[in-house]
Amino acid sequence: MPRTLLTLATYNERENLRPLVEAILGLGIAELDILVVDDNSPDGTGQLADELAASHPNIRVLHRAGKLGLGTAHVAAMRHAIAHSYDFVATMDADFSHHPRYLPDILARKDDCDLVIGSRYVPGGGVRNWGRLRRLMSWGANAYVKLLLGLKPRDCSGAYKCYRVATLRRVDLDGIVAKGYAFQEEITWRMQLAGARIAEVPIVFENRRLGQTKMSLREIAGLFTTVLRLRWRRLTGRIHQAKGEEQNP
Ligand SMILES: Nc1nc2c(ncn2[C@@H]2O[C@H](COP(=O)(O)OP(=O)(O)OP(=O)(O)O)[C@@H](O)[C@H]2O)c(=O)[nH]1
Ligand SMILES: [Mg+2]
Structure with a gap:
């Protein structure tokens, strides 16, 4: 049976972590381990997270020295999944914005896909309680990466x-450029390539x-510059198409 590592990157999510972990475990998904990556x-x-790991055999914790960024937390989880021979690695935010109720639907598609995206921008998906500015920012980010990198999914930023x-x-x-x-x-984009x-x-x-956002102007600027750098590297041949693309043109 394939093994899945579900990653929760956390920075100041004390109020959310226990109920979130309990909700995930309550789904009773087989062969699922949880990795908390805390900065x-x-x-x-x-x-x-250590207390939760002490009472549940399938919870692991990766402690990092300080706030090193959400991207590097997910890369650390991917390396852990590779090193420990997991078949799949899943990621979700640890603040209930990504509700565990969707996890079974996402995992149900994994066997015939290489990447399953929990998407706000396909029929049946959406956002709740977002102001106009936040909607516009998300729309703009998706439009920008599609234009510059040719990304195909409708929701590229979740x-x-x-x-x-x-x-x-x-x-x-x-x-990986983005931290x-x-x-x-x-x-x-790299998975698509x-x-x-x-x-x-x-x-x-x-x-x-509950809790505070870690989204900042710095993160928005980071998207802007990262995408430009990736486009440049691709144009100058420093990022290649992987073998898989030749098989699935
Ligand atoms: N380990 C780690 N986790 C992070 C870091 N930055 C953010 N996170 C986590 O990444 C997830 C997404 O961060 P949020 O602050 O919720 O960002 P957001 O969803 O864009 O903003 P909100 O509107 O506040 O939900 C949460 O689980 C955070 O705790 C980081 O530097 N390191
Ligand atoms: Mg959030």
């Missing part, structure tokens, strides 16, 4: 995903109710 959260999320580890092995994780939120667009079969499953994204 030494000042609110003690890391200690709470972090609710499930990756096939065998396909990730063909992706140059060492060469922060732009990682989502970059990894989706690797010839990944990509499916989108509808999710409704809800605003967090």
Whole structure:
């Protein structure tokens, strides 16, 4: 039976982590381990994760020294999945914006795909409690990466995903440019270049109710510059199409 590593990157998610982990475990999904990647959260999320790991055999915790960025947290989880021979690695935000109720639908598609995206922008998906500015920013980010990088999925910026580890092995994780939120667009693009079969499953994204956002102007600027750098590297031949693309033109 294939094994899946579900990653929760956390920075100050103390109020959300326990109910989230309990909701995930309550789904009773077989062969699912949870990896919490905590960046030494000042609110003690890391200690709470250790307590949860002590009472549940299928929870692991990766402690990092400080806030190193969401992108590098997901890369660390991918390396862990590769090193420990998982078949799939899934990621979701740890603030209930990505509700666990969609996890079974996402995992149900993994066997015939290399990347499953929990998508706000396919029929049945959406966002709840977002203001106009946030909607516009998300729309603009997607339009920008589609234009510059030729990304095909409708939702390229979300972090609710499930990756096939065998396909990730063909992706140059060492060469990933984005440290922060732009990682989502970059990894989706690199999976597309690797010839990944990509499916989108509808999710409704809800605003967090507890804790503070880590989204910042710096993250937005990071997307802008990362995409330009990736485009340049591709144009100058420094990022190649992986073998998979030749098989699935
Ligand atoms: N380990 C780690 N996790 C992070 C870092 N930055 C953000 N996160 C986590 O990544 C997820 C997404 O961050 P959020 O602050 O919710 O960002 P957002 O969903 O764009 O913004 P909200 O509207 O507040 O939900 C959450 O689980 C955060 O705790 C980081 O530098 N390191
Ligand atoms: Mg969030």
